[in-house]
Amino acid sequence: MANKKGLILCVCQGTCPSFNKMNTLEVLNAIRREKLVDFVALHPQLCADDGDQYLRVLLDNKDIDKLYVAGCDPLMQKKMFRETFEAIGFDAAKHVAFDVRNLTTEQAVSAIKDLIKNNP
Numbered sequence: 001m002a003n004k005k006g007l008i009l010c011v012c013q014g015t016c017p018s019f020n021k022m023n024t025l026e027v028l029n030a031i032r033r034e035k036l037v038d039f040v041a042l043h044p045q046l047c048a049d050d051g052d053q054y055l056r057v058l059l060d061n062k063d064i065d066k067l068y069v070a071g072c073d074p075l076m077q078k079k080m081f082r083e084t085f086e087a088i089g090f091d092a093a094k095h096v097a098f099d100v101r102n103l104t105t106e107q108a109v110s111a112i113k114d115l116i117k118n119n120p
């Protein structure tokens, strides 16, 4: 079925201090419990080669209509993933990037909820 929405939380290998304040699994659980998206995922490094492969395999599913990526700076994300999206024909406008670095679990959940609500 078309119009699937997913959230990926990307956390710089889990070693970056920017993500130390949040419980990443709890952030994802909070979003999935409320069924705000059709799927959630945690990826350690989307900007690495295997992250690129992950995006290619995932987005080969043409039913995905919106991909929220919570991680680093949105502009950085846009630049890093541009080539991949172009290569697989995924409209970059369907990628909603946002920065959750240095947020607590509660702050990240709240920011992600707002973002999904404002970018349906």
Ligand code: SF4
Binding pocket: 010, 011, 012, 013, 044, 045, 046, 047, 048, 070, 071, 072, 073, 077, 080
């Ligand atoms: S995409 Fe951003 S958040 Fe993810 S590993 Fe790369 S720099 Fe870190």
